[in-house]
Amino acid sequence: MSVNGRILLFAVVAIGITAILAGTALYTTRMDRQIRERVIASQNQLESLSRLKAGIWPFLNALSRLREQGQDTTALLQERATRVLAEQTQLSLNLEQEEEEINGMGEFKPRAREDEEFNQIIQALLRWMERTEEKVRQDSGRKPLPPEEEWGFYQDYEKEVGQRMTSIEAAEREELEWMQRRWDLNMARLVLLTKVVALGSIVLNIALALFILLPLRSSLRTLRTTAEGVGRGDFEVALPARGNDELGLLAQAMNRMASELRGTLQEKQRLLEAEAEASEREARRYSAMLEETVRARTAELETANHQLEESLQQLRLTQSQLLFADRMAAVGRLAAGVGHEINNPLSYILSNLRFIQRELGREEAARLPEREEMLTAVNDARDGAERVRDIVQELKTLSRPDELTLGPVDLRTVVQGSLRIASQELRGRARVVEDFQEVPTIQGNGPRLGQVVLNLLINAAHAIEPGRAEENEVRVLVRASGSKSVIVVVSDTGSGIPPENLERIFEPFFTTKPVGMGTGLGLSVCRTIILSLGGTLEVESEVGRGSTFRITLPTGGDQTAPTAPQEPGT
Ligand code: ADP
Numbered sequence: 001m002s003v004n005g006r007i008l009l010f011a012v013v014a015i016g017i018t019a020i021l022a023g024t025a026l027y028t029t030r031m032d033r034q035i036r037e038r039v040i041a042s043q044n045q046l047e048s049l050s051r052l053k054a055g056i057w058p059f060l061n062a063l064s065r066l067r068e069q070g071q072d073t074t075a076l077l078q079e080r081a082t083r084v085l086a087e088q089t090q091l092s093l094n095l096e097q098e099e100e101e102i103n104g105m106g107e108f109k110p111r112a113r114e115d116e117e118f119n120q121i122i123q124a125l126l127r128w129m130e131r132t133e134e135k136v137r138q139d140s141g142r143k144p145l146p147p148e149e150e151w152g153f154y155q156d157y158e159k160e161v162g163q164r165m166t167s168i169e170a171a172e173r174e175e176l177e178w179m180q181r182r183w184d185l186n187m188a189r190l191v192l193l194t195k196v197v198a199l200g201s202i203v204l205n206i207a208l209a210l211f212i213l214l215p216l217r218s219s220l221r222t223l224r225t226t227a228e229g230v231g232r233g234d235f236e237v238a239l240p241a242r243g244n245d246e247l248g249l250l251a252q253a254m255n256r257m258a259s260e261l262r263g264t265l266q267e268k269q270r271l272l273e274a275e276a277e278a279s280e281r282e283a284r285r286y287s288a289m290l291e292e293t294v295r296a297r298t299a300e301l302e303t304a305n306h307q308l309e310e311s312l313q314q315l316r317l318t319q320s321q322l323l324f325a326d327r328m329a330a331v332g333r334l335a336a337g338v339g340h341e342i343n344n345p346l347s348y349i350l351s352n353l354r355f356i357q358r359e360l361g362r363e364e365a366a367r368l369p370e371r372e373e374m375l376t377a378v379n380d381a382r383d384g385a386e387r388v389r390d391i392v393q394e395l396k397t398l399s400r401p402d403e404l405t406l407g408p409v410d411l412r413t414v415v416q417g418s419l420r421i422a423s424q425e426l427r428g429r430a431r432v433v434e435d436f437q438e439v440p441t442i443q444g445n446g447p448r449l450g451q452v453v454l455n456l457l458i459n460a461a462h463a464i465e466p467g468r469a470e471e472n473e474v475r476v477l478v479r480a481s482g483s484k485s486v487i488v489v490v491s492d493t494g495s496g497i498p499p500e501n502l503e504r505i506f507e508p509f510f511t512t513k514p515v516g517m518g519t520g521l522g523l524s525v526c527r528t529i530i531l532s533l534g535g536t537l538e539v540e541s542e543v544g545r546g547s548t549f550r551i552t553l554p555t556g557g558d559q560t561a562p563t564a565p566q567e568p569g570t
Helices: 003-054 056-069 074-103 114-138 147-231 246-361 371-399 411-426 446-462 522-532
Strands: 407-409 431-436 442-444 473-481 485-492 536-542 546-554
Touching: 003 056, 003 074, 003 147, 003 246, 056 074, 056 114, 056 147, 074 114, 114 147, 147 246, 246 371, 407 411, 407 446, 411 431, 411 446, 411 473, 411 485, 442 446, 442 546, 446 473, 446 485, 446 522, 446 546, 522 536
Parallel strands: 431 473
Antiparallel strands: 407 442, 473 485, 485 546, 536 546
C-alpha cells in the first residue's frame, strides 16, 4: 500500500476511533448529567414528601394548642394549605424537570402517572387537613386535643395519605437507587472509556510507528544514505524497489537517476579519455611539427649561416678588392702619370735606337771600328727600352682595365698560344701536361687572356728549379664548370708560396724575385684583367709541393657585363 494510502487509512481509523470515543464520551457525560439532574429531582421530591410528612404532627399540635387557647384555626389551615400547595408546586417542577431528563434516557422507564399520584396525594392531604381543622374547630372546648383523638386524626392521615405517600416514597427511593447504580455504571463506563482512549492512542501510535513511520524512516534513511553516496560520486547503487508506493517509486527514480548518472559519468570519462588521447595525439603531432619546424629552421639557419659566412667571405674579398682597387686606383693614377711622362721620351728613345740600329746595320757603317760593340749596346738599349715600354703598357692595363675590347674567345686556342710562347721557359724545368676539354666560347679579350695564362705559366716555370724536368710537372687544364662558366687551371710542382706571401701576391709590385727578374706586376695585372671580364682568379699553394692558380670565367650566354674594380667613392 502507498504511504499516502497508509496515512489516509491511519487518519480514517484514528478519526473514526476518536469520533466513536468522543460520541461515547459525550453520550456518557450527557447521561451522567441527566442522571445527576434526575437524582436531584428525586431527592427534592423525597425531601418535599418528607417535609409534608414532617408537617403533620406540628399541624395537629398547632390545632391542639389553638383549640386549647380558644383561637381560630382557619388561619393555621390556610397557612398550612399554602405550604402544602407550595410543596405541590415544587413537586410539579421537579416532575417536569425529571420528565425532561427522562425524555433523553431511552432505557429509563418512569413510573406512570406520577404527577397524578402527587396531585391526588396533595388533594388527599388538603382534604384531610380541612376535615381535621373542621373537626377541631367544631369541637371547641378550650382544652388540648386528647392524645387518642390526635392519634385518630393521624391514623386517618395514614390511611388516606400517609400510606400512599410512603409507597410513592418507596418508589422514588427505588428510582434513586436505580439512578445511582446507573450513575456508577456510567462512571465505570467513563473510566473504561478513558482507559480505552489512552490504550487506543498508544495502540494507534504503535501502529503508526510500526506500519508507517518505522518503514518510512528506514526507507528514508536508505534513500538518504544512497543520496549521500550519489553526492559523493558513488553511482553503483541499487535500491530495493519493492511495491508501487511512493517509496518504491522514489527508489526506482533514485536507481534510474544513479544509472543515468553512471551512464553520464562513463560517457564523460570516455569523452575525457578521447580528449586526452586527442590532446596527446595533437601534442605528439605538434611536437613532431615543432621538431620538423625546428629542424627546418635549423637548416634554414645553417643555410643562412652558411650564406652569412659566404657573404662575410665575399665582404672580406670585396673589402680586399676595394683595398686593392684603391691601391690600383692610386697605382693607376701614378702609372697613368708616369706612363704618360715616360711614353713620349720612350718613343723618341726607341725610334732613335731603331734609327741607330738601322744605321749601324748599313754597309757604310761596317767600317766603323767598334761597330759590333755599338750594335750590341744599341740592341741592349733597345731591349731595355722595349721592356720599359712593356712595363708602361702593363701599368696602363692596370690603370685602365675597362678599355679592353671584348669578343668571343676560344680559351683552348688562347691557352695553346700561351703554352707555345712559354715553352722556352718551361723546357728543362718540367713536363707540360695539357688537359683540355671542349668548352664554350667566352666573351673576353684574347690577347689579354693570353697574357694572363702566359704570366701564370712563366711564374710556374720560375717556381721550379731547372734541371729536373722529369720530376716536375706543369699541368694546364681547361674545363667547363657547369653550364655557366669555364675554368682554366695552371698548377705546378714548384716551390709553393708561403702563407704570409699568399695574401700579398696579387698586390702590385710584390715580388720575391731578384731585382731585374720580376716587377711584381704580373699577378696584379692578371687579376685586374680577369675581374674586368667578370671572372675570378684564385690560388692554392703549399710550400714544397707546388701551386695551383684557377681562373673562372663566365660563358658567353650568361656572361655579365665586364666590371672594372671600382675606385672607392666612384
Ligand atoms: P713577378 O713574377 O714579377 O715577381 P708576379 O706578380 O707575377 O710578379 O708574381 C709575384 C710573386 O708571386 C712572385 O714574385 C712569386 O714570389 C710569387 N709567385 C707567382 N707565381 C708563383 C708560382 N707559380 N710559384 C711560386 N711563387 C709564385
